[in-house]
Amino acid sequence: MTRYSKRMVVVHWLTLALLIAAWYLGDSLADATDESKATLAGYIVHLSVGGAVLLLTLAQLVFRCKDGRPPLAEDKPIYQAVAKYVHYFLYTVLFLLPVTGITIVLNSKVGAALLAGDANMLPKEHGFKDVFSHEIHEQLVNVLIVLAVVHILGAIKHQFITKDGLMERMMLRRKD
Ligand code: HEM
Ligand code: HEM
Known part of the structure; x- marks a missing residue:
């Protein structure tokens, strides 16, 4: 075997796209919470995109x-x-990040607000102060960024310095 299967390639790039979206949405949500302006829709979209990352990661492992x-x-x-x-740590963080996200929902007022469909019940500024999983979720994003940077630098090294065509292994369009 010299390259990844097509479904591995599709899931790899789809995960990257959803991860960027989840990151952006999570950051916007945190800003909205600080201004006490978070909406139920904002949570539902972040939770869904983040949940999709978890499903894709599990699919990738299978x-x-x-x-x-x-x-x-x-x-x-x-x-x-x-x-x-x-690679091992990336899989670990891609699993733990959504799991800690789910834990935030269960351990804060977010879950109750979603069930009641009442945005007024959502946490306001400092509303996650006592929610430990929120801190972990935030720090895991930083760990993921560091791992992704090392990973991307590796890909750049193979593409432009070693020039061994490693990227081809993670591509759908293949030269041969
Ligand atoms: C792997 C995908 C995910 C990424 C990249 C991600 C990223 C983020 C980021 C950057 C924040 C803002 C943290 C801060 O600065 O306070 C955040 C907050 C949050 N995330 Fe995620 N998240 C993901 C998955 C999930 C999932 C699956 C859930 C729940 C099912 C979730 C629930 C939350 C909640 C409740 C917050 C708090 C929002 C707030 O501070 O107002 N996340 N996430
Ligand atoms: C521009 C960004 C990226 C590029 C160019 C890239 C490129 C690649 C390449 C070429 C491989 C195959 C390595 C090999 O054959 O040894 C790979 C594997 C992998 N990538 Fe990426 N990647 C990127 C972003 C990411 C991100 C953001 C994540 C996760 C957060 C990720 C997760 C993985 C994992 C887990 C593998 C290992 C697959 C396995 O062997 O199970 N990649 N990537």
């Missing part, structure tokens, strides 16, 4: 087991180890 994956690219053992563990 496809990875069923379809297999190409061996690590030829490289110095240290770079191979970094690539391997960054």
Whole structure:
């Protein structure tokens, strides 16, 4: 096997797109909460996009087991180890981020507000002060950014320095 299966490729890029959307929506939601202007729709959209990231990540793990994956690219053992563990940590964070999101909903007034359909019950400024999972959710976003930067730098190195065509393995359109 020299490249990822087509469904792995589709899920990889779809996850990236939804992740950017979830990040933007989460940030906007936090700003709206600080101004006491958050809406039920704002929560429902963030929760749905974030939930979709969780489903896609689980699908990616299933496809990875069923379809297999190409061996690590030829490289110095240290770079191979970094690539391997960054992939593991990315999966871990992609799983934990939505799970902590669900925990925020369950441990704050968000759940009750959604069930009652009443935006006035939503947390206002500092409303998540005592919700520990909110802090974890926020910090996990920072961890994800660091991991994604290392991952993208690796992809750039292979594309422009090593020039070994590694990106082809994560592409639908293939030269041969
Ligand atoms: C992997 C996808 C996700 C990403 C990238 C993401 C990102 C974010 C970000 C950046 C924030 C703002 C944090 C802050 O600065 O206070 C946030 C807040 C939040 N997220 Fe997520 N999130 C994701 C998934 C979820 C899911 C699945 C749920 C729930 C089912 C969820 C529930 C929440 C809640 C309740 C808040 C608090 C909003 C507020 O501070 O007003 N998130 N998220
Ligand atoms: C512009 C951004 C990105 C580029 C160019 C890119 C490129 C790639 C490439 C080329 C591979 C295959 C590596 C190999 O064959 O050894 C890969 C794998 C992977 N990517 Fe990305 N990626 C990007 C963003 C992301 C993001 C944001 C995430 C998650 C947050 C992510 C998660 C993964 C994971 C988990 C794998 C490992 C797949 C596996 O072997 O199970 N990627 N990426």
